[in-house]
Amino acid sequence: MQSYQAASDALQDKVILVTGAGDGIGKEAALTYARYGASVILLGKTVNKLTAVYDEIIKNGGKEPAIIPLDLKGATAKHYRDMATTIQAEFGKLDGVLHNAGILGVLSPFDHIDLPTWQDIMQVNVTAPMLMTQALLPVLKLSPHASVVFTSSGVGRKGRAFWGPYAVSKFATEGLMQVIADEYDNSSIRVNCINPGATRTKMRSRAYPGEDVNLLKTPADLMWLYLYLMSDDSITVNGQSLDAQPK
Numbered sequence: 417m418q419s420y421q422a423a424s425d426a427l428q429d430k431v432i433l434v435t436g437a438g439d440g441i442g443k444e445a446a447l448t449y450a451r452y453g454a455s456v457i458l459l460g461k462t463v464n465k466l467t468a469v470y471d472e473i474i475k476n477g478g479k480e481p482a483i484i485p486l487d488l489k490g491a492t493a494k495h496y497r498d499m500a501t502t503i504q505a506e507f508g509k510l511d512g513v514l515h516n517a518g519i520l521g522v523l524s525p526f527d528h529i530d531l532p533t534w535q536d537i538m539q540v541n542v543t544a545p546m547l548m549t550q551a552l553l554p555v556l557k558l559s560p561h562a563s564v565v566f567t568s569s570g571v572g573r574k575g576r577a578f579w580g581p582y583a584v585s586k587f588a589t590e591g592l593m594q595v596i597a598d599e600y601d602n603s604s605i606r607v608n609c610i611n612p613g614a615t616r617t618k619m620r621s622r623a624y625p626g627e628d629v630n631l632l633k634t635p636a637d638l639m640w641l642y643l644y645l646m647s648d649d650s651i652t653v654n655g656q657s658l659d660a661q662p663k
C-alpha cells in the first residue's frame with residue numbers, strides 16, 4: 417500500500433479544502449493536491465503563510481487556490497455555514513476536506529492541566545472540525561464521491577503520560593470519525609483518519625526539542641496516503657484509521 421502511486425491527474429476537477437494549509441503537513445498536502453490537479457481551498461490562521469502557499473501553487477502551474485483566513489479557536493458555526501455558502505457559490509461542490517490543523521498545547525503532568533489549555537485544545541482539535549464538517553455536509557453531498565479526512569495521532573489510540581489534552585483530543589477525533597463514517601456508510605461521503613506518525617514539523621520539534629530532525633520523515637514522505645484518501649481509488653474505504661508510516 418505504501419507503494420501507492422496516484423495517477424498524475426488523480427485529483428483533476430476535485431475541490432479540496434485543507435485546514436492548517438500554511439505550514440507543516442497541511443502545506444505539503446495543499447501543494448501536493450494542487451499538483452495532482454485539484455482546486456485547493458487553503459484555510460489557516462496566519463494569512464502570510466497562506467499567501468505563500470497560494471503563490472507557490474500558482475508558480476507551479478496549479479489551479480488558482482482560494483484562501484480562507486480563519487482562527488479555529490474563535491470560529492463559530494456561523495463562520496462555517498458562511499464558508500459552505502461561499503464554497504458552493506464559487507466551486508459548486510466540495511470533494512474533499514482534510515482536517516489537518518491542530519495544536520499540541522503544553523506537555524505536562526495530568527495534575528498540572530489547566531482548564532483554559534484543555535478547552536483551547538478541544539476547541540481547535542475536536543469542536544472546530546466537528547462544526548465545520550456539519551456545515552459542509554450539504555456542499556459535500558454535491559460531490560459524487562466526497563472524502564473527509566481527520567488527523568489522528570499515535571497518542572489518539574494509546575494514551576501516554578504527559579500528553580494530556582492533546583492525546584484525549586485525538587481519541588475524540590478517532591471517535592468522531594467513526595460515528596460520522598458509520599452514519600454515512602453506503603453514502604457518497606466517506607470518512608477516515610490519518611495518523612501521520614513522527615514527522616519533521618514545528619509541532620514535532622516542540623514536542624521533542626532535543627531530537628535529530630534528520631532522522632524524521634518529512635511531510636512529503638507521507639503524501640502517498642494523503643493522495644490515496646482524496647482520490648477515487650479509495651471510494652470504498654470508510655471508517656478506517658490509517659498510518660502514513662506503517663511499521
Ligand code: NDP
Pocket residue numbers: 435436437438439440441442459460461462465486487488489515516517518519540567568569570611612613614615616617618619620
Ligand atoms: P504544525 O504545527 O507544523 O502545523 C499546524 C497547522 O495548523 C499550521 O498551519 C497552523 O497554522 C494550523 N493551526 C493551528 N492552530 C490553528 C487555529 N487556531 N486556526 C487555524 N489553523 C490553526 O503541525 P503539523 O504539520 O506537525 O501537524 C499537522 C497535524 O498532524 C496536526 O493535526 C497534528 O496533531 C498531527 N500530527 C502531527 C505529527 C507530527 O509528528 N508532526 C504526529 C501526529 C499527528 P499557523 O501556522 O498559522 O499557526
